[in-house]
Amino acid sequence: MNLDVASVLTVSALVVNLSGALFILETLLRRDEGAGRVWSVGFLAAMLMSLAYVLWTQTHDSWWAISVGNSALVAFVGCLWLGMRMFNGNPMMLPTIITAVATLAAGSAVMMVGPGGGNWAAAEWMFVAIVGLAGAGAVECLRGDLLESRSAWVLALASASFALYYVSRTTAFVTSGPDSALFESGFGAVPTSLVTIAYVLVAVVVLSVVRTTRASMRGAVRSSEGGGDLDGILVDDEFEQVLAGLCERASRRGELVGVISVRIDDLEQISTAFGSESARAVGAAWRRGVRRHAPSAAFVGEDGAGGLAVGVLAASPAAARRQAAVIYRGVFDDMGAVGHGVIPVLGVGVGLSESAGYDAEELIHVARDAATRASLSIETSVLIGDEGATPVTEP
Known part of the structure; x- marks a missing residue:
């Protein structure tokens, strides 16, 4: 034809x-x-x-x-x-x-x-x-x-x-x-x-x-939290803007900026396997836990559908590592206590300005990549980005 x-x-x-x-x-x-x-x-x-x-x-x-x-x-x-x-x-x-x-x-x-x-x-x-x-x-x-x-x-x-x-x-x-x-x-x-x-x-x-x-x-x-701004968690663009401001101020003083990425990428699978109520409970516990266990002066924002990012000003790389480990343990315990018997795969990654520079977008990317690798690792659930995937000992 x-x-x-x-x-x-x-x-x-x-x-x-x-x-x-x-x-x-x-x-x-x-x-x-x-x-x-x-x-x-x-x-x-x-x-x-x-x-x-x-x-x-x-x-x-x-x-x-x-x-x-x-x-x-x-x-x-x-x-x-x-x-x-x-x-x-x-x-x-x-x-x-x-x-x-x-x-x-x-x-x-x-x-x-x-x-x-x-x-x-x-x-x-x-x-x-x-x-x-x-x-x-x-x-x-x-x-x-x-x-x-x-x-x-x-x-x-x-x-x-x-x-x-x-x-x-x-x-x-x-x-x-x-x-x-x-x-x-x-x-x-x-x-x-x-x-x-x-x-x-x-x-x-x-x-x-x-x-x-x-x-x-x-x-x-x-749905269980009432919205991003009401639970103290910024949306993606707002978080990056606040982080960019912190990086600009910290770069002039040579201070260390860190981004801690906390990811659970299997909420959709949990919803399919155990129902939307279980997914809501786990997701709500995850958001509350990250906000609760983050340092008091830190700010928390969304990083995609399965990620939260914490912006911190750390005294040293070791201090940032400890903060990440505290967040991991606290969030893991909170999700285990929701009563649904479902615990997702949790990965925590850290991006530091001493290796990634003071670019907000790059810091978020490094932390997210480390958190993704951590969620796939069988050895540790907390990794430091740009340091050869250095594992962090959990408390």
Whole structure:
């Protein structure tokens, strides 16, 4: 069956725009922050991409629409990756720069060639960028908080498949040329539009499920406490801002800043196996315990769905280690006393400014990574980041 390019791209635009609009509307209604907003920007880029390609097929003088469509497609794939990194709580600066450069390069390359470049002008810039960004997205789906969601595994497979498709497309483009029968039948505008539609639909469904799961678990944990601000625990962005202020003041005096990350990443599994009431009780005991056993002058904030972070000003690395051990023992005892007979895997990690510097985001990342490794360790449940995973003796 022969499909008309203009018709396929029109249908593609309809599907992409409806899917993207639904995701963006859900983001607005939920007042989503962080990763949800980044993903929404990505779907806006996908909507722009589909409209640009439709315009390209309808008029003869709209060669510039190819530039817009290529850069928008790269931005869509890049924003999916950036949202995944934000969801996992990983550093964003360098990935954001990489995505911006790749997006600009894909569009600028077409503009530099001009109208004489034809329909496939500088397409290799877009192909290579998509391979890298989609591959990075597949890897990110198998890390951190996303790894705990089986839905994210589907997106990892879809992203890896999308990257492999573009590897094949690039190979056919370079070896056979865009006018060859091989390229037209397997990697031309029509098959690529169908592949892109499938990828967008998978992304919409999976990302909606992933963020809904995180919101429901946060709601279950907070329901017994009355909200983040009422139990003295800051939300993610507020905690990072307060920590950044502390780091700025401490750096001028050479004082030691520490972040203690306390993670329980199996609340969702507890809810599935033992019921939501058990998950609420364990989550509430965890939040109360971290706040109760943290030093009096410390401040506590959320760090993703299964993490709490404690910002401290320590007299020495040894003092920070002792504080982390006290928090671990206190929280472990509190969760064991809730009466449901369910004790989750608890991991505590410490990030110190003497090794990680006075960057708030880096301190949180180091502590979180150490806590994740601690939760998987059979030798100790408290680890110091950037010190070769030094175990801490529990009191």
